[in-house]
Amino acid sequence: MNNIQKRPLSDLGYNFIETTLPKGKDEYYLRNEQWSRQDQYRRLTAYEVEALVRNDNTSDDWNIIFVSNEFNPQLVQHCHFFGMVRIGKLEPYYLEFHNLRMPVGLYNSTICACDFGDNVVVHNVNYLSHYILGNEVIVANVNEMATTDYAKFGNGILKDGEAEAGRIHMELCNENGGRSVMPFDGMLPGDAYLWTRYRDDDQLQQQFKVFTEKQFDKRRGYYGMVGDRSVIKNCKMIKDVTIGTDAYLKGANKLKNLTINSSSDASSQIGEGCEMVNGIVGYGCRVFYGVKAVRFVMASHSQLKYGARLINSYLGNNATISCCEVLNSLIFPAHEQHHNNSFLCAALIMGQSNMAAGATIGSNHNSRGADGEIIAGRGFWPGLCVSLKHNSKFASFTLISKGNYMSELNINIPFSLVLNDEHDNRLKIMPGYWFMHNMYAIARNSWKYVDRDKRTDKVQLIEYDYLAPDSVEEMFQALAVMELATGKAWYAIAENAPKKELTEKDIRKKGKELLLNNPEEVAALTILATGMENSSREVQLLKVQKAYPLFRELIVLYGIKNIIAANKPSYLALQAAVKTAKRTDWLNIGGQLMKAETVATLKTKIKKNKISGWPQLHDAYQEIGKEYAADKLQHAVASLLEIKDLAIKNLTTAHLAQWLTDSIETMEWITSNIRRSREKDYKNPFRQLAYENEKEMNAVIGSLEDNSFINQTINDLEEYKTRVRQIINEWEL
Known part of the structure; x- marks a missing residue:
């Protein structure tokens, strides 16, 4: 049966703190700490009470209704007050917001035990209890x-006297709770990532719990806050929610245990x-149209729209989930997920990602236990109706073509x-697609x-360039995979293959030789890879003869572009900066790239x-971010020299001048390819089927010549050429 308690009406609005109060404190002591304006209020005059x-206002005790000097009693009508209430300035104005005038x-x-700032609007609130409202706040039609x-306002902490079983956790990355974390206001993607990893390090995990506990006060009795100029209208239930300034809440069904x-x-x-329960909403977030969120953190400027469901998940900055269901996932910044039939479960998605319609990333019922995980690097893009295990x-x-992938995958290219x-x-993989x-x-994605x-607060320096230390390291790994697979393919059909057992080093050497010197011969081979799919069927690499030199060329470009970006005044200054490359x-x-040794030190x-x-x-993240450009330069130069098979001590100005000049050709190829790949959309006759003529097509999708991004890349190319020539001249290369 429901436990409905019956208490004296005289208790309503009092005895807010149910545990023992500190010596010499009353039930309002924390409220007074939160609201520093209590000295600006006075008691009501006899005229004001009358x-x-x-x-038609009532109060159980008019002596504990306090007001400011500019209080106008004519602007308080048909209200029932219980407990101590403090009311700021009320003047004969109306407030207007989005055509709502009140x-x-x-x-x-x-109203039970609340504080109000100046010129607030409170209309038709059936029950307003233990809240502090700032200046010019509008609250209308709230149940x-x-x-x-x-x-606790969404934080994963416990208050005095609460049992551990009542703590809120987010079960990220894994459905069995083995990577669960305690959410907290201000949680960055990097925090969530570090906490979900290294589960074998008990001391580290304990420290993260201590960090969270010490950040918040265990004392009971804090009031909910609504910041200045916030507007709340037509909402049903708002419980244990604290709200910043300038927020806009309209028509929400249920908001409970949140920081907004x-x-x-x-x-x-x-x-x-x-309906949002047990979570943190970051600055600048948008949540619209039937969204359900439970045990979650939304980082700043993220969006949930059109019936999206976010449960036991962290959504990174500048990310959008629309219509979809996301469970037990940690998502880094710049993620896009749309269409009503998409689904993502028990995943770590490392940002700059896009989920296509029908993509099913992680079914609940494809293994013996709910403990599987998907881990995807930056730029993950599963195509239409992709199903992964x-x-x-x-x-x-990685771009995954439409299909049902029945076996586990490890795509390391x-x-x-x-x-x-x-x-x-067969599983087929095209490197460098x-x-x-x-x-x-x-x-365009890197630019956008x-x-x-x-x-507004960029604590973590997020890397968006597709050529960065993480992807370049993977490119080196991919070069090794292609060399080994090519060597094996060649020896498998070679008539004069050596009779002795070949080492992996020998096979890679042959593969590299073929890929550099005999691409036509490589094109005729059927090149198979291993360890990429948990099945007995073959895995074939496509167009290896094209991808291999392209990866090498782009690694060189990565090195040169970072040398240019370093903006050193001379060749000697560059040498000094990269002497230990x-x-x-x-x-x-969490979107911020760090050296593994830096993370170990952290x-x-x-x-x-x-x-x-x-x-x-968070201060450490910022300090690491300040060193990123220098660390990246070291890595870029080391990568460049490795591709060129040159020791840093043997690097000369002649080498650098040649590579700078060669990089112009690479940039020209990239710029040309950017236009060519977009041009296909205009010249494809099937793309033209929807339009009567070219003029109509340009009116609908815009002309190729007016494409701002393509035009920008052309301008960037000219600036790049100018900068390269300037460096060659200034450094006397």
């Missing part, structure tokens, strides 16, 4: 808006039919097209993510308490 009563004042509401004494961050330059909005892992910028060829019963066939998309990064492993920590500092809380860890 006016309030005449306007008079300043308190009308037709039941219930209340705060409990144990409110909002500010004048990054306002957040929650719209009709939304746990556990699978994908290198950066970046920039690939993955194809399930049912006719040949993006560069050969859709340069426009990959180049920078352009669309709306973060070496390739190292890199990790993607973990050590956390365990030794040299980093003693989340703010200090």
